[in-house]
Amino acid sequence: MELVLEKVNKLKGNISVPGDKSISHRSLILGSIAQGETRIYNFLSSLDCL
Incomplete structure (x- = not known):
């Protein structure tokens, strides 16, 4: 398996995870x-x- 990552300038959004x-x-x-x-x-x- 090959994984290719590309640089981004901005990340914006919401993420919901349990309190930990x-x-x-x-x-x-x-x-x-x-x-x-x-x-x-x-x-x-x-x-x-x-």
């Missing part, structure tokens, strides 16, 4: 380096994520 510690941390990291506004919904509310 790893996903919550990743959403913060990616949101912090993204340009523009990032909104995170259903962020896991546990002491190690806040």
Whole structure:
């Protein structure tokens, strides 16, 4: 199997995933380096994520 990836200039959209510690941390990291506004919904509310 061959996979070809092409660079894009912008990504825009919504993604819905269940609240999870790893996903919550990743959403913060990616949101912090993204340009523009990032909104995170259903962020896991546990002491190690806040």
